[in-house]
Amino acid sequence: MERKVIERALKEYSCADAELFVVKLEKYPVSFEANKLKSVKSRLIKGYSLRIIKNGRIGFASSTSLAGNEDKLIDSAVKSSSFGPKADFSFWSGKRYPQPEVFFPATVSFEVEEAEQMARHIVLRLREMIPESYIDVNVTKSFVEASHFTSQSEKTYYKSLFSLSATALLVRSGELLYINEGLDGCNIPENPLSITGDIAWKEKLSAKSVESPSKKMQVIFTPKTMPYLMQGFTTGLTGRNIASKSSPLYGRKGESILDDRVSIYDDGIMPSGPASAPFDDEGVPRQRFALFSKGVLKNYYLDLASAAALNEEPTGSADRRFLMPPQAAPSNLYMEPGNCDYQEMLEGIDDGLVIDQVIGGGQSNLLNGEFSMNVELGFRVKHGKIVGRVRNTMVAGNVYELFKDNIEAIGNRCEADGSIFTPHVLFKDVSISGRE
Amino acid sequence: MKDKLKEAVETLKVDYMDVRIEDRMETRIQYVGNKLEQLGEISSFGGTVRVKDKGRWGVVSFTDMEDFDKSVFLAAREAKIGKPAEYDLAESPVIEDYIKVSLQDSENPMKINIDEKEKLVRDYNEIILSQDKINNSSIFYKDVGVKKFFVNSEGTYIEQERSECGMSVQAIAKEGLNVQKYADSLGGIDGFKVVTDIDDKIRKIAENAASLLNAKPAKGGRFDCLIDPRMSGTFIHEAFGHMSESDHICENDKLKKEMYTGREIGVDSLTAIDDGTLEHGMGTNKYDDEGVLCRKNYLIKDGKIVGRLHSKDTAGKMGESVSGNARAIDFKFEPIVRMTNTYIEPKDWSFDEMLREIEEGYYVKGSQGGMTNLDVFTFSAGEAYKVEKGQIGEKVRDLTLTGNIFETMNKIDAIGNDLEIFNSGGSGGCGKAGQSPLPISRGGPHIIIRDVIVGGR
Numbered sequence: 001m002e003r004k005v006i007e008r009a010l011k012e013y014s015c016a017d018a019e020l021f022v023v024k025l026e027k028y029p030v031s032f033e034a035n036k037l038k039s040v041k042s043r044l045i046k047g048y049s050l051r052i053i054k055n056g057r058i059g060f061a062s063s064t065s066l067a068g069n070e071d072k073l074i075d076s077a078v079k080s081s082s083f084g085p086k087a088d089f090s091f092w093s094g095k096r097y098p099q100p101e102v103f104f105p106a107t108v109s110f111e112v113e114e115a116e117q118m119a120r121h122i123v124l125r126l127r128e129m130i131p132e133s134y135i136d137v138n139v140t141k142s143f144v145e146a147s148h149f150t151s152q153s154e155k156t157y158y159k160s161l162f163s164l165s166a167t168a169l170l171v172r173s174g175e176l177l178y179i180n181e182g183l184d185g186c187n188i189p190e191n192p193l194s195i196t197g198d199i200a201w202k203e204k205l206s207a208k209s210v211e212s213p214s215k216k217m218q219v220i221f222t223p224k225t226m227p228y229l230m231q232g233f234t235t236g237l238t239g240r241n242i243a244s245k246s247s248p249l250y251g252r253k254g255e256s257i258l259d260d261r262v263s264i265y266d267d268g269i270m271p272s273g274p275a276s277a278p279f280d281d282e283g284v285p286r287q288r289f290a291l292f293s294k295g296v297l298k299n300y301y302l303d304l305a306s307a308a309a310l311n312e313e314p315t316g317s318a319d320r321r322f323l324m325p326p327q328a329a330p331s332n333l334y335m336e337p338g339n340c341d342y343q344e345m346l347e348g349i350d351d352g353l354v355i356d357q358v359i360g361g362g363q364s365n366l367l368n369g370e371f372s373m374n375v376e377l378g379f380r381v382k383h384g385k386i387v388g389r390v391r392n393t394m395v396a397g398n399v400y401e402l403f404k405d406n407i408e409a410i411g412n413r414c415e416a417d418g419s420i421f422t423p424h425v426l427f428k429d430v431s432i433s434g435r436e
Numbered sequence: 437m438k439d440k441l442k443e444a445v446e447t448l449k450v451d452y453m454d455v456r457i458e459d460r461m462e463t464r465i466q467y468v469g470n471k472l473e474q475l476g477e478i479s480s481f482g483g484t485v486r487v488k489d490k491g492r493w494g495v496v497s498f499t500d501m502e503d504f505d506k507s508v509f510l511a512a513r514e515a516k517i518g519k520p521a522e523y524d525l526a527e528s529p530v531i532e533d534y535i536k537v538s539l540q541d542s543e544n545p546m547k548i549n550i551d552e553k554e555k556l557v558r559d560y561n562e563i564i565l566s567q568d569k570i571n572n573s574s575i576f577y578k579d580v581g582v583k584k585f586f587v588n589s590e591g592t593y594i595e596q597e598r599s600e601c602g603m604s605v606q607a608i609a610k611e612g613l614n615v616q617k618y619a620d621s622l623g624g625i626d627g628f629k630v631v632t633d634i635d636d637k638i639r640k641i642a643e644n645a646a647s648l649l650n651a652k653p654a655k656g657g658r659f660d661c662l663i664d665p666r667m668s669g670t671f672i673h674e675a676f677g678h679m680s681e682s683d684h685i686c687e688n689d690k691l692k693k694e695m696y697t698g699r700e701i702g703v704d705s706l707t708a709i710d711d712g713t714l715e716h717g718m719g720t721n722k723y724d725d726e727g728v729l730c731r732k733n734y735l736i737k738d739g740k741i742v743g744r745l746h747s748k749d750t751a752g753k754m755g756e757s758v759s760g761n762a763r764a765i766d767f768k769f770e771p772i773v774r775m776t777n778t779y780i781e782p783k784d785w786s787f788d789e790m791l792r793e794i795e796e797g798y799y800v801k802g803s804q805g806g807m808t809n810l811d812v813f814t815f816s817a818g819e820a821y822k823v824e825k826g827q828i829g830e831k832v833r834d835l836t837l838t839g840n841i842f843e844t845m846n847k848i849d850a851i852g853n854d855l856e857i858f859n860s861g862g863s864g865g866c867g868k869a870g871q872s873p874l875p876i877s878r879g880g881p882h883i884i885i886r887d888v889i890v891g892g893r
Contacts, residue, residue, distance in 0.1 A: 039492075064479070080550065360807045363816040394891030435658060
């Protein structure tokens with residue numbers, strides 16, 4: 001049926017080419033809320049997105065159904081092409097692509113009853129460790145079948161996903177304390193209970209509340225908050241912001257932008273990476289490429305359209321949200337670790353903070369690299385020791401400045417937060433607003 | 437459709453069951469700079485089945501009617517997993533109703549040609565790009581026409597149509613490496629006219645972005661702030677609205693103690709409302725996504741907590757009445773407790789009187805987004821000005837406000853007489869539990885918040 005849509009678009013509607021992207025998604029989340037089973041859910045969803053090229057312009061239409069709906073879909077795409085974007089690229093018909101490990105049969109055969117047991121286990125364990133807490137746990141397995149069709153090619157991949165997250169909530173004299181941990185990948189984690197230890201440890205560190213001063217201080221961002229800083233770079237690196245010349249990184253390839261200890265990669269083929277796949281949502285092979293290598297700007301995230309606009313090769317970064325047109329976006333982000341042990345890093349702080357959770361990320365002028373966030377979970381460090389959890393604290397700055405000449409140390413181990421893999425990083429002086 | 441759905445809910449022997457099916461049509465047009473980035477129509481169809489069996493929920497969403505029987509079976513099976521818990525859903529009247537979009541064809545976004553929409557967006561885009569110092573733009577137009585079918589095992593059957601349209605507009609100004617942006621969104625359910633004839637508003641967005649180039653970053657610390665209606669709307673939505681959503685409260689005894697009805701939360705003049713029936717409101721519907729009639733709910737009256745927002749589930753658990761606030765962004769999701777149109781009621785202070793009250797602080801205008809974790813909130817201003825001895829001074833940028841919710845509610849000490857309410861639109865709206873953006877409105881008059889933490893450098 002999919003092939004026929006392409007053929008008809010070419011023959012009956014005189015399109016120069018056509019592309020159909022099909023996603024079939026099955027998702028099974030089991031969630032516990034406030035220590036109790038909240039719901040067991042399933043999502044069975046199909047999406048068909050059609051792009052055509054006619055008279056040198058792109059047309060787009062998408063729908064949840066194809067059978068019996070072919071004419072409407074082609075018609076709508078053709079109609080939109082009459083004033084659609086200019087087609088300065090061809091659809092990708094390459095037949096070669098890598099085979100990263102993204103499909104794990106054990107994940108697919110993991111039953112919802114097992115997911116419920118796993119979640120219940122985590123709730124019980126956390127309740128033992130932190131008796132006064134309210135525990136939310138989510139265990140979700142998903143199965144994706146993605147296919148890409150053009151007049152010249154047709155390819156499909158299968159992918160499994162497993163996601164586990166837990167939040168402990170404590171209410172203490174009118175203050176709420178949230179501690180989150182999670183694990184994501186294509187396979188079932190070897191030790192799902194490991195997250196309970198991390199949460200319990202952070203709860204212990206939070207027993208005492210302290211205030212923050214308003215001044216510049218040494219700050220460690222953990223792999224859970226580093227992603228908010230990375231967002232500044234990834235926003236500036238996406239094809240759309242480069243092609244439109246609004247990014248401060250436009251036209252600066254080969255220039256040293258960051259500290260030469262900083263190397264950041266996009267890795268779309270990392271084994272079991274949550275965003276790994278054989279090809280992107282335009283059929284272009286996923287790959288591993290440097291964004292910054294030793295501080296030097298190397299590559300942008302490019303989909304077909306932005307690559308064409310810049311006269312470069314696409315990087316396999318096209319991403320479509322359900323039924324939406326493609327856009328260049330990060331896959332898995334990997335920042336190379338340094339050589340500093342976390343304990344050593346902590347001991348290097350005379351008066352500073354460790355910031356492990358924030359809220360309000362992404363609300364500032366990201367494109368310019370600005371951030372200003374509230375510290376949801378952070379610790380005051382004095383003379384190399386954590387003295388308590390900080391309250392009423394904001395952290396603000398600019399990632400281009402911080403990563404240029406403000407890095408004191410880079411941790412020696414990467415940890416994952418979703419699809420972002422980073423080490424701990426200690427900065428020399430970061431603006432903190434508090435009320436000490 | 438009606439017979440099929442009715443048959444399904446009548447055959448299964450469970451505590452409760454409902455089915456919501458949606459037939460949606462969406463148009464999306466976006467210009468970025470002088471490039472048409474996307475243009476197209478998205479048609480989608482799908483539904484969600486919910487089954488409650490001895491207090492346990494099974495929820496299945498699907499996009500293919502061929503999967504319907506399987507989905508009902510699956511939901512019933514899921515609802516047998518885990519330990520039974522005994523509680524009833526709150527009662528709501530059994531309803532049979534058919535709601536149609538009452539717009540004339542010339543005003544209904546779903547009946548307007550896509551080329552007319554494209555021209556409108558292109559014209560606005562040109563207005564932005566033609567302004568001084570503007571280097572880039574983004575205008576995203578979206579309209580949605582949806583027909584929802586709802587049936588539940590209590591006997592309710594509703595068909596409800598809705599048509600909305602709106603835009604997110606962003607202007608980017610650049611001078612050397614200094615890049616500044618200003619964004620705004622608008623929308624409504626009153627037809628295509630909500631997005632036409634707004635050249636001045638569009639121009640203003642570009643001017644705001646350009647003027648930020650010369651603004652200095654805000655200085656962090658604690659200040660008295662005069663907050664404009666857009667920001668006071670974000671404040672009441674983020675700081676208190678989310679706290680009033682009972683799904684956060686109903687299972688948490690400690691939070692229940694904090695959020696008890698009658699608790700004094702602010703000055704006597706503070707009254708906050710969530711009104712799902714508000715005329716012209718983006719969050720307005722006749723029925724929510726559980727077939728419950730929408731209504732006007734007082735959250736705070738004269739400084740005291742007087743109510744909260746419910747689904748049938750949370751109202752049942754807490755022994756309170758339904759409020760008509762169970763909403764889902766689309767058929768892929770189950771309804772959860774959400775706000776509709778949320779605002780602070782105006783009182784008697786004039787703008788000038790309020791300004792004179794600020795010894796040293798900021799006048800904070802526009803909102804670039806906000807967030808809460810029910811303990812603290814943060815929100816980012818669109819623009820802000822220093823205020824000294826009641827005089828508005830120089831413009832600053834990158835200003836963020838934060839604080840503990842309960843503490844900050846208590847620091848509101850003047851409420852203006854100039855209520856304005858703003859509709860979401862385009863990519864704007866409210867996000868919760870992975871469901872975003874939900875169409876809502878928020879607003880208020882100018883207010884003063886004393887001694888609030890300003891994040892900055």
